[in-house]
Amino acid sequence: MNQSATTASADKMQSLTTPVREPSFLRTVWAIVHKDMLIEWRGRGRINATLFFAILTLLLFSFAMGPESKLLTRVAGGFFWLALLLSSVMSLSESMRIESDNFALEGVRLIPVAPSAFFLGKALVNSFYLWILSLVLLPMVAGVYGVSFKLGILPLLGVLALGSAAISAPGTLYAAMAVQARARDALLPLLLFPIVVPALLGSVKATTLIIEGDPMGQLSGWVTLLVVFVVAYWVLCTLLFGRVVEE
Numbered sequence: 001m002n003q004s005a006t007t008a009s010a011d012k013m014q015s016l017t018t019p020v021r022e023p024s025f026l027r028t029v030w031a032i033v034h035k036d037m038l039i040e041w042r043g044r045g046r047i048n049a050t051l052f053f054a055i056l057t058l059l060l061f062s063f064a065m066g067p068e069s070k071l072l073t074r075v076a077g078g079f080f081w082l083a084l085l086l087s088s089v090m091s092l093s094e095s096m097r098i099e100s101d102n103f104a105l106e107g108v109r110l111i112p113v114a115p116s117a118f119f120l121g122k123a124l125v126n127s128f129y130l131w132i133l134s135l136v137l138l139p140m141v142a143g144v145y146g147v148s149f150k151l152g153i154l155p156l157l158g159v160l161a162l163g164s165a166a167i168s169a170p171g172t173l174y175a176a177m178a179v180q181a182r183a184r185d186a187l188l189p190l191l192l193f194p195i196v197v198p199a200l201l202g203s204v205k206a207t208t209l210i211i212e213g214d215p216m217g218q219l220s221g222w223v224t225l226l227v228v229f230v231v232a233y234w235v236l237c238t239l240l241f242g243r244v245v246e247e
Helices: 004-017 025-043 045-065 069-101 104-111 115-144 153-178 186-196 196-214 219-246
Strands: none
Touching: 004 153, 004 196, 025 115, 045 069, 045 115, 045 219, 069 153, 069 196, 115 153, 115 219, 153 186, 153 196, 153 219, 186 196
16 A cells, blocks of 8 residues: 555656646647637627728728729729728737737746747738638629729739738737737737838739739739748748747
8 A cells, every 4th residue: 555655656746847848839830720710710709890890991992982983993902902901900909909818928928838839820810811801802892893803813812812911920910019008909000001011012013913904914023022021021020929928
């Protein structure tokens, strides 16, 4: 009896002194992605609010331009991305507000998890969410603004994915910064809008060329510019997120 008790005590002490194994980087990213997707699927509050706001914004823009069909077709790409950018502020702010309310950002500093993995998980979910939102808005843009995509849907899907990624990476970083401030709702757009202007310009130009046609072969240049900014945003934001969380 004494020997078994001693053995059990020794095993217990060994389990207490064994260091906790740090989860792998990819497993941490997948855990964040799975958690956020599950929250969105169960709640759907952010989805409904953002979609309603984006639809309302597109309608207001079309009313402001009047009934002239040629003018609406010419400005459809710009208004589409402007509505998506404004809607992203609501989505990104809500995404980080959930983490702040549950003290997840403080937990990143305490548990053996790379802050970059936490950032990539959040940014991937935000990118996917904006991309899905853009796909839902496409039929409305085609109907309200009277556009037809002359270069096809496949190039447009790629541009939408790149544009969504360009907004989501710095948006996730700045949302983590703004959520710790009192005026977080006003601070996020002030930080985000200036930094995404180049990528937003590339997205608007590429979308407009897909709508109106590309006789001069300019689409590849704008897509290349967009890819460069997407890579730069994701690399820099991944490296800087750890410092943002620590401070």
